[in-house]
Amino acid sequence: MTFRIGQTLSSLALGLALATTALTPAVWAAGASDTDQERAARWQEIAKSIFGDRQIAPTDSLVKIDAPVRALDAALVPITLTMPNDGQIKAVSLIIDDNPAPYAAKFEFGPAADPTELKLRVRVNNYTDMHAVVETQDGKLYEAKQFVKASGGCSAPMGMSDEEAMKGMGDMRMKFAETGPGKPVEATLMVRHPNFSGMQMNQVSRDYTPARYIDKLTVSAGDQTVFTLTGDISIASNPVINFAFKPDGKPIQVAASDNQGGRWQHSFNPPAPTN
Amino acid sequence: MAVTAVQPRAFPGHRAPSRRSALFGGLCLCCLPTLGRAAESFAMEEVGPGIFMRKGLIADATPENADAIANIGFIIGKNGVLVTESGGSLADGAWLRGEIVKRTQKPITHVVLTHVHPDHAFGAGAFLQDKPVFIGHAKLTEALSARGEFYRKRLIDLLGEEQTGPVVYPTMTVADTAEVDLGDRRLTFTAHGPAHTTSDLSMIDSGSGLLFPADLLFVTRIPSLDGSLRGWLKETERLKAMGASRAVPGHGPVSVDLAPALADLTGYLTALRDGTRAAIAKDVPIEKAVDSVARDQRDKWALFDTYNGRNVTVAYQELEWE
Numbered sequence: 001m002t003f004r005i006g007q008t009l010s011s012l013a014l015g016l017a018l019a020t021t022a023l024t025p026a027v028w029a030a031g032a033s034d035t036d037q038e039r040a041a042r043w044q045e046i047a048k049s050i051f052g053d054r055q056i057a058p059t060d061s062l063v064k065i066d067a068p069v070r071a072l073d074a075a076l077v078p079i080t081l082t083m084p085n086d087g088q089i090k091a092v093s094l095i096i097d098d099n100p101a102p103y104a105a106k107f108e109f110g111p112a113a114d115p116t117e118l119k120l121r122v123r124v125n126n127y128t129d130m131h132a133v134v135e136t137q138d139g140k141l142y143e144a145k146q147f148v149k150a151s152g153g154c155s156a157p158m159g160m161s162d163e164e165a166m167k168g169m170g171d172m173r174m175k176f177a178e179t180g181p182g183k184p185v186e187a188t189l190m191v192r193h194p195n196f197s198g199m200q201m202n203q204v205s206r207d208y209t210p211a212r213y214i215d216k217l218t219v220s221a222g223d224q225t226v227f228t229l230t231g232d233i234s235i236a237s238n239p240v241i242n243f244a245f246k247p248d249g250k251p252i253q254v255a256a257s258d259n260q261g262g263r264w265q266h267s268f269n270p271p272a273p274t275n
Numbered sequence: 276m277a278v279t280a281v282q283p284r285a286f287p288g289h290r291a292p293s294r295r296s297a298l299f300g301g302l303c304l305c306c307l308p309t310l311g312r313a314a315e316s317f318a319m320e321e322v323g324p325g326i327f328m329r330k331g332l333i334a335d336a337t338p339e340n341a342d343a344i345a346n347i348g349f350i351i352g353k354n355g356v357l358v359t360e361s362g363g364s365l366a367d368g369a370w371l372r373g374e375i376v377k378r379t380q381k382p383i384t385h386v387v388l389t390h391v392h393p394d395h396a397f398g399a400g401a402f403l404q405d406k407p408v409f410i411g412h413a414k415l416t417e418a419l420s421a422r423g424e425f426y427r428k429r430l431i432d433l434l435g436e437e438q439t440g441p442v443v444y445p446t447m448t449v450a451d452t453a454e455v456d457l458g459d460r461r462l463t464f465t466a467h468g469p470a471h472t473t474s475d476l477s478m479i480d481s482g483s484g485l486l487f488p489a490d491l492l493f494v495t496r497i498p499s500l501d502g503s504l505r506g507w508l509k510e511t512e513r514l515k516a517m518g519a520s521r522a523v524p525g526h527g528p529v530s531v532d533l534a535p536a537l538a539d540l541t542g543y544l545t546a547l548r549d550g551t552r553a554a555i556a557k558d559v560p561i562e563k564a565v566d567s568v569a570r571d572q573r574d575k576w577a578l579f580d581t582y583n584g585r586n587v588t589v590a591y592q593e594l595e596w597e
Contacts, residue, residue, distance in 0.1 A: 068562065072584040076592065078562035119560060152429075157421040160473065173596075177558055188558070190595065201421050238592065242560065 039097065039129050043145075046095060046102050047133075051141060056133060059142035063092060063134040067148050074153030076236045077124045081132050083115040085184075091135045092118070096234050098128035100154055100199065104234035110225025112245050114184035119242035122234050123153035123197065155199040158237060162209050165194040165237065170264035172254055176271050184244040185270055189219065191240075191256060197233040214239060215259045221270075222250030317343065319374050320529050323483030325351040325460075327378070328359070328529035329371065333496050333577045336394065338433055341366040345394040345490075346529050349375050350480060352457020355384030358407070359478070359487055359523070362398020364430060365440025369401040383407050385455055385462075388445055389489030389525070390472045391418040392501070393426040400440030410455070411445030412466045412474040419444055449476060465517075467491065470507035471498070479519060486519035486533060494527025494536050497543070497576035500586040504548050504593055511541050543572050551590040552597070561591045 047056055066080040083089045091108040092115070104122050109115050124130075127150070133143045158165050169192055177186035191214065198211030213233050219226040226245040245252070252268045319327040328348035336342035342363030349371070350357045356375055362368040375383060383405040389395050390412065396419070399409060423442030430439040447453070449466045456462075460482030467475040471490045478487040491510055493499075500507070514522075515537060522533040550568035553559075559567065565584035573579045 066562075072565060073588045076561075076588055078560065080560075080562070121561070152425070155425065157425060161417065175558065186558075192596075201424070238596075240595070 034127075042097055043129060043131060046097055047131075047143075050093070050095070050103055051133070054141055056141040056143045059134070059144055062089070062136070062142045063132045063144045065094075065130055065132045065144050065146040067130060067146050069147070069149060071124055071148060071150035071153070074124050074150035075156040076121050077148065077150055077153065078119065078121050079130070081115075081118045081120075083118070083134060085114050085116045088136045088138075089115045089134050090137050090139075093131075093133045093135075094120070094122070095131040095133065096122060096124060096128055096148075097131065098126040099123070099234050100125060100197075101232050101234060104232055106230045107227045108230075109227050110220070112221040112224035112226045112248070114244035114246060116184070116244055117186075117242070119240075121236040121240055123156075123236055124148055124150035124234075125154040126151055154197045154233065157200050158194065162194070162196070165196075168192045169194070170256070170262060172256075172264065172266040172268075174252060174254070174266075174268040176268075178271070179247075185247045186242065186244045187252070187270070189241045189243070189254060190238065191217070191254075191264075192238055193256075193258065193262075195231075195233065195235055195237045195239060199233075210260075212258055212260050212262075214256055217241075217254065217256040219243070219245070220253045221245050222248050224248070226252075317370070319348065322348075322523060322530040323480065323485050326359075326480065326483055326485065326523075327351075327374065328523055329374070330529050331363075331394070331526055333526070335578070335581070336363060336430070336433055341370075341434060341438060342394055342397065342430065343367045343370070345525055346523060346527070347371055347395075347398065348523075348529070349383075350457070350460070350462070350482075351379050351381060352460050352482075354456075354458035355382045357385040357387065357455065357457060357462060358383060358402060359387055360389055360395050360398070360489065360525070361386055361402065361443075363394035364397045364434055364438055365400045366434065366438040367401075368398025368440065371398060372401045372405075384457075385410060387411075387464075387476065387478060387487075388415060388443070389476050389487075390474045391415060391422055392472065392490065393430055395489065395525070396423075396443070397426070397430060397440055399443035403441075403443065408455075409443060409446045410453075410464065410476070411448055412476045413448045413450035414466075415445050415474040415476075416448065418472070418474045465513070467510045467513065468506050469503035470510040471500070472502045475502070475510070477514065477517075479517060484519055484521070485530070486514065486517055486522040488514050488522055488524065490525035492522055492524040492531075492533075492536060493540060494524040494531055495577050496526040497579050497582045498540060498586070499582050500544075500547070500589045504544060504551075504590045508541065508544050508548065511537055511544070539575065543569065543576065546572050547586055547590050548594070551587055551594050555591065555595050555597075561588060564591055 064082040071077045093106045094104045095102050096104050130146050131143050171192040173190040175188040179185045193214055196209045196212040200209050211233050214231045217229040247270050255265045257263045317329050322328050331345040347360040347362045362371050384407050386402045386407045386409050388411040449464045453464045463479045465477045475491050546569040554564040565587045568587045
C-alpha cells in the first residue's frame with residue numbers, strides 16, 4: 001500500500017478511531033497523499049476498463065454525488081446520487097476508484113423509475129475519488145466526482161461470526177414514504193445479506209471468508225422495471241437502497257441473487273395514494 | 276510459579292526505527308521520551324486496599340501517548356498479582372509492569388482481557404514473560420481472531436511494530452461466571468451478552484467490594500458502541516444488581532459511585548436509542564441522523580464530536596431491522 005511517511009501526525013491522530021470503536025479505524029490512509037494527477041491517471045485507466053474508448057464529459061447537472069468528506073464508518077458510507085427526472089437518464093454507475101473492486105454498482109433504470117434521488121451505502125477502503133457516470137438515452141456518458149476520506153471499509157470485520165452474519169439472508173423489507181396521488185413514491189429497500197467482501201477474516205478458521213455478495217437485484221412496479229442493480233463487494237452489508245418509482249397500484253416485486261447462487265424474491269404492497 | 280524481581284527497564288523497542296525517527300533523520304525521538312513522559316505524567320492511584328489504577332488519557336491513540344487511554348491497573352493479593360487491564364500497547368503494558376514490580380515481588384499470576392478493543396488488549400504482550408493466566412470472555416478468542424491483526428496493523432502504523440506488540444489470546448475463558456482466588460480475596464467474573472462489544476467481561480473484588488465493569492461503564496469520555504445498543508442497556512441492569520456501590524470505569528476517573536455513573540451512561544444510551552428510533556420512524560436517512568441524534572448529550576461527554584456520529588451509525592443498523 002502506498003502509505004507515505006510524510007503524512008502528518010496530526011492527521012493520523014484525527015483519523016484514528018482505534019480507541020474504543022474499532023470496526024473501521026481510519027488510521028492508515030493509503031493513497032492519502034497521492035496527487036491529483038495520480039488520481040486522474042488512475043481514473044482514466046478504470047474508465048477505460050469499464051467504458052472502453054467512449055468519451056465521458058463532466059457534468060454538474062446530470063448527476064451529483066453526495067458523500068461525507070470524512071466517513072464516520074468506512075464500512076458504511078452513505079451515498080446519495082441526484083439526477084434529473086426527465087426521462088433522459090438510462091443508467092448510473094458508481095465507481096470507487098481506490099477500492100479493490102472499484103466498480104461498486106450500476107443501476108439501469110426502467111420505465112417505472114424516478115431517478116431523482118438514489119441512496120445506497122458502500123464500503124470505502126482508502127482515501128479515494130468516487131465517480132458517478134450516467135448514461136443518457138442517446139448513449140452519451142457524463143461524470144461527476146467526489147473525494148472521500150475513509151480507510152479499511154472492505155476488510156473491516158463484521159463483529160459477529162459468519163453464521164450470525166448470514167442469519168436471515170435474503171429477508172427483505174420495504175418502507176414507503178407518504179405521498180400524494182399521481183406523485184412518485186419514495187421507498188426504502190432493506191436486504192439481509194452479509195455481502196462478504198472476501199477481505200474479511202473468518203473468526204473460527206482464521207481464513208478469509210469467501211466473497212459472497214448481491215450481484216443482481218431487480219425492482220419492478222407491476223410489469224414495469226424500476227431499476228436493475230448490478231452490485232459488487234463495495235456495497236455495505238445488509239444493503240439498504242432508497243429510490244423512487246411511479247406507482248401504478250400494483251405490488252412492488254424485488255428479485256435478488258448473489259454470486260454463490262442464492263436467489264430471493266419478495267413482493268410488497270405500496271400504500272394506496274391518499275386523497 | 277517462581278517469584279522474580281524484575282528490574283524496571285527501558286522498553287526494548289526504543290531502538291527500532293519508527294516513522295517519526297525516520298522523519299527526523301534517524302534520531303529516535305519517539306520511544307524513550309514517550310515512556311519517560313508516560314512515567315512522569317501517569318501516577319498510580321490506590322483505589323482500594325492493594326488496588327492500584329492508572330487513569331487513561333481522554334484522547335485517541337497517538338504516537339506520543341502510546342495508546343495509554345484506558346484505565347489500567349492491578350490488584351495485589353496474598354498469592355500474586357492480578358492485572359485488571361493490560362494497556363493499549365506493548366509499551367503501555369510494559370510501563371504498567373514496571374509499576375507492579377516497583378511495589379511488589381509477588382508473581383503476576385493473572386491478566387484480565389476485558390474485551391477485544393486495542394486500548395485494553397495490547398498491553399498483554401508485556402506480561403507474556405510472567406506466564407500468567409490470561410482471562411477473557413468465551414467470545415473473546417473469536418473476536419480477537421477476526422480483529423486482532425486488523426487492529427495490530429493499524430497500531431503498528433501509529434506506534435511502530437516494537438511498541439505495539441502481539442495479539443494475546445485468553446488461556447482461561449468465561450462463558451457465564453468464574454472465580455479466581457488470590458489467597459486473601461476472590462475475584463468473580465461475569466461474561467456479559469453483546470453490549471459495548473460482544474466480549475465484555477466484568478469483575479467484582481471481594482476484598483474491596485469494587486466492581487470493575489471495564490468499558491461497560493464509561494465516565495466523562497463518550498461511550499462507544501460496538502456490540503448491541505439494546506444489549507448494553509440490558510447489561511447495565513445486570514451491573515446495577517451486582518451489589519457494588521463503587522466501580523472502576525474503563526475510561527474516566529479511576530473510581531466512582533456506581534449508581535450516578537450508570538445513570539449518566541444510561542442517559543446517553545437511551546438518548547441514542549430513542550433518537551435513532553425516532554429518526555428511522557420519520558425516514559430520516561442515516562447520513563442526516565448522525566448529525567441530529569442525541570445532540571442534547573453533547574455537553575456531557577468528552578470526544579462527543581468524534582464518536583457520536585459513529586455510534587448513531589451503529590445504532591441505526593441495529594434498530595432499523597426492529
